[in-house]
Amino acid sequence: MNHKLQEDQPIFLQIADVIEKSIVDGNIKAHEQIPSTNVFSKQYQINPATAAKGINLLVDQQILYKKRGVGMFVTEKAFHVILEKRKNRFYDSLMVPLLIEAKRLNLSKDQLKQWIEEGLDDSY
Amino acid sequence: MTVIKADQLTKSYKGEQALDALTVQFEGDKIIGLLGKNGAGKTTLMRLLAGHFKQTSGNITINDQEPFNNYFLTRDICFIQENNNFFEKFKVNEVIQLASQFYPNWDEEEANQLLKTFQLNRKQKINALSKGMLSALGIIVGIASHAPITIFDEPYIGLDASYRSVFYDKLLESYQSNKRMIILSTHLIDEVSRLFEEVAILHEGKLHLHEISEQLKDNHWLLRGKKETIDQETNHLNVIHSSEFLGKKTVVVYDTINEQHETIEYDKLSLQQLFVYLTKEEVAQDGQ
Numbered sequence: 001m002n003h004k005l006q007e008d009q010p011i012f013l014q015i016a017d018v019i020e021k022s023i024v025d026g027n028i029k030a031h032e033q034i035p036s037t038n039v040f041s042k043q044y045q046i047n048p049a050t051a052a053k054g055i056n057l058l059v060d061q062q063i064l065y066k067k068r069g070v071g072m073f074v075t076e077k078a079f080h081v082i083l084e085k086r087k088n089r090f091y092d093s094l095m096v097p098l099l100i101e102a103k104r105l106n107l108s109k110d111q112l113k114q115w116i117e118e119g120l121d122d123s124y
Numbered sequence: 125m126t127v128i129k130a131d132q133l134t135k136s137y138k139g140e141q142a143l144d145a146l147t148v149q150f151e152g153d154k155i156i157g158l159l160g161k162n163g164a165g166k167t168t169l170m171r172l173l174a175g176h177f178k179q180t181s182g183n184i185t186i187n188d189q190e191p192f193n194n195y196f197l198t199r200d201i202c203f204i205q206e207n208n209n210f211f212e213k214f215k216v217n218e219v220i221q222l223a224s225q226f227y228p229n230w231d232e233e234e235a236n237q238l239l240k241t242f243q244l245n246r247k248q249k250i251n252a253l254s255k256g257m258l259s260a261l262g263i264i265v266g267i268a269s270h271a272p273i274t275i276f277d278e279p280y281i282g283l284d285a286s287y288r289s290v291f292y293d294k295l296l297e298s299y300q301s302n303k304r305m306i307i308l309s310t311h312l313i314d315e316v317s318r319l320f321e322e323v324a325i326l327h328e329g330k331l332h333l334h335e336i337s338e339q340l341k342d343n344h345w346l347l348r349g350k351k352e353t354i355d356q357e358t359n360h361l362n363v364i365h366s367s368e369f370l371g372k373k374t375v376v377v378y379d380t381i382n383e384q385h386e387t388i389e390y391d392k393l394s395l396q397q398l399f400v401y402l403t404k405e406e407v408a409q410d411g412q
Contacts, residue, residue: 007314007394008391010338010342011391020182041300045293047319048296048299048300049321050321050337
């Protein structure tokens, strides 16, 4: 789980994101334990309360669950919850900037369509 | 739980006001960043907390007690200053022994480990230590004191980046195993901002801002776009900085924004950048 934190984003969201990425990439699977708040705090030199906030956010979203006295674990449906969440975010965070830039460059509809089709056919 | 209250706290030195009716409250076992430009009053506030001298007017209390001339309270406060922390003729060993007798929660094992980590020898004389090693000794005493209130005022003069990183690691480690209030004053904001749970900014002897660190990120925005659009979107907001370049206007607002305009770029600043915008003189004048 190596990933450099950005200064201009809330740290707790970045911690949540690091965990989500490792779940989506298959590095941690359902019912496996994630590192503790203290380990996150040490790894990234951040306040443990901030790490806890990021982890609790994922508990609220049913991506993680708590085993009392043991630690935090990945839920059965974590993978799907994250995928759905990312699909919803896709339009706002990627499509909107893409469209704004396309308008700025005066790109035609056909050109855009063609690129998207080509891109989907190539196996990215 | 520790509660520090400053109420209308004023301290003047020969007519110069270092603190000007400062009112602020810190509570809980948190790591708190105390920021401010040179001369903002940070050191004065920390010295008043440590009971070094008495205020000119107003009140300062720690758990409802006044720190000045209060032996029982000062044992619970470990204040590490930028320099002159230790008597020059002592040896490292004597400093450690004295501290271990003064602070009731002293952790000798942790002190030994830290001496090793920072490669300090107990037999060395204080006046023979380099600046960096003197800072390291201050850090060791501060951490091993386990004082319920530990205050570091720019504790790492002369310490290189690698040892500073060790300091952050050790401070976090110690804090996690033994939660207490830690107040850290620094100019190296980008390096340590992630350690802070709360941030207080002093400006000209007054409290400029006191906020939960993560909240600060929510409370400000950097906006970039066409001048007219920016002006229209920000005229009712608290603008703390604005500039124009290449036909685009950039403003920093300290405010919340619920709806984003589609032709404006929205961004966040680091704590250090935000601090600069909040405390620059032009800003103070704009606000008047």
